[in-house]
Amino acid sequence: MPRPRERILDTAMILFHQQGYNNTGINQIIEDAAVSKASFYQHFRSKDDLCIEFLDKRYAYWVSELQNFISDAETVEEKFLKSFDFLIHMNKKENFRGCSFLNILSEIPVEKTDLHHVIRQHKKTLRDAFNTDIKDDLISDHIYLLFESCILTSQLYRSNELIEKSKTIVKDILHDSLRKNE
Amino acid sequence: MPRPRERILDTAMILFHQQGYNNTGINQIIEDAAVSKASFYQHFRSKDDLCIEFLDKRYAYWVSELQNFISDAETVEEKFLKSFDFLIHMNKKENFRGCSFLNILSEIPVEKTDLHHVIRQHKKTLRDAFNTDIKDDLISDHIYLLFESCILTSQLYRSNELIEKSKTIVKDILHDSLRKNE
Amino acid sequence: MPRPRERILDTAMILFHQQGYNNTGINQIIEDAAVSKASFYQHFRSKDDLCIEFLDKRYAYWVSELQNFISDAETVEEKFLKSFDFLIHMNKKENFRGCSFLNILSEIPVEKTDLHHVIRQHKKTLRDAFNTDIKDDLISDHIYLLFESCILTSQLYRSNELIEKSKTIVKDILHDSLRKNE
Amino acid sequence: MPRPRERILDTAMILFHQQGYNNTGINQIIEDAAVSKASFYQHFRSKDDLCIEFLDKRYAYWVSELQNFISDAETVEEKFLKSFDFLIHMNKKENFRGCSFLNILSEIPVEKTDLHHVIRQHKKTLRDAFNTDIKDDLISDHIYLLFESCILTSQLYRSNELIEKSKTIVKDILHDSLRKNE
DNA sequence: GATGAATGAGGGTTCATTCAT
């Protein structure tokens, strides 16, 4: 059994993602983590504080899972297509819960600027990653926009349909870009 | 001064959209609407009930504003581009609060199937509208995905940058489609 | 059985005075008053809010008891001496708990300016009352200072000794003032 | 940097006096004193234990400051008047925080007899000191009562007005006593 | 002699909802 701090974070990893931030109370967290309330506040200054650590950990987890999932891709195109497949994979695994970052973004008031900042930061990192693989800004943002939209709409419709469609679209985009560069 | 029911709905229109669903308490609603608590529950079975009516009214409002905004468009392309301009217009007007439907989707637990259903329904209507203007499924969904993504990412980054970029992308998509159909 | 609001105030009258403000929790108040926690907050915005009402009610009670106690005094001197006897009477009745106003003054941080203001206000009213009976500022403040000091030191030493001594002092003061005016 | 025990006491000297006893948590003390929690409990059996040491140290400090302030007084009268000036001096220095002994007396429940005892003891020592300078019990207690009242009311009204008035009163008292003894 | 981890009990406050009138 890991140390309390780990247990709290592990519990938050499950609950915040599955139930949302506001729908998960401190009481449920400490009960599931088998930790006293005062212990919780010894390790985290506030629930918002835990949220920030959660966001960091969730991002690290998500990225590592993604990297792993697309690791055997040999071309850039394959890499992108596998990334969209990864969304399908995660939807299955996590029952279409969508993106924790966007969910929490919708939950919290604008006044919580620190949380907003962290969310934005992580999303920006993802967006930049697209641009690393495709130097053309317009194309990388184009695919990034589709990617975000796929996460969102598959959560909304509880269906992978638009992800599949996006794969076709992305293929077209990449082929077109090659053709134009000739 | 309109009847109580109207006042409640009008108040919800402001508060739910600006503060979010969970962050808006019944007490604030009835106070702002100048209505007694019992009166509230006479008109609405529950807060969720009010939420559904809110979603309906919000959709009607949003669509009518959109229609109005793009009414003088003369071509399909112009219509689409103006739709993206509408997002910029709304971001300015509503301080990048994003989409009430998606925000509430993120806030509520999956168990509230009725709310999920209403949200999905309205979003599906929007998606279908894109398909009415462009018969090609792939293209209309492509633009729809960009559209949703623009709402989302402009809320996230508090910037219209990606909306502007999307307009360029959409122009390309439409021109390409014309070229291919020739 | 009176209405909840009354029960809460009556309970606060006992507990705040006997245990102090910070040593009396909301939980004890609502339990003793047999009222639910939410009911409490329906009637009082906060604990501090209740405190203000308590201070008002306590002052009214204390003054009325005082008036009653000294009602049969026929001269100004007798009135003052009986006022000091009233302190002895209250010490006996309330087990040397001293003055709620001064006790709470000592308990709360300076930031709570509204509470400080109310306390000051009531004390000023008392001080002014002394000046109504004795027009000479210096003498009335002199006796007022002794009066406050008697409340305080009798609480401190749990003894009425200094009150008795003060009665002698006050007699001297008043006689001296008469002599000088001759 | 002094030893931990000293640092804790020094910190308590500041915090207990300025914020009050109950409003100062152990956590703030150990943080400000840069001491571990277990270290704290190694040196002090409990918070109440620290409080007693604080009261002792505070008394020693206060008396020494007072002695120093009135050291150049040449007559008994001058000594007393300077003592009242000392109150003004301290009010300025400590922002009308009043008397730590009386403040804590108001904060703690009657059950804490040891704390009450210590407070009473120190105050009795002060009262006795007045009687050393003026052999007449009635007069020395009279001035003592005014002295305590001045501390209290200047804290209450956040003003030195009544201290100034008391100086006039004290002068009268001493002159009268001389006249009578002639 | 010194420490970080862990705690039970309680702090004040807010929630959506129901009831008698």
Add this chain to the structure above:
DNA sequence: GATGAATGAACCCTCATTCAT
């Protein structure tokens, strides 16, 4: 048709203290 009173459950957070190391 409208109301103010009342509620149980849950909210996030802090308290002084003890323990194994």
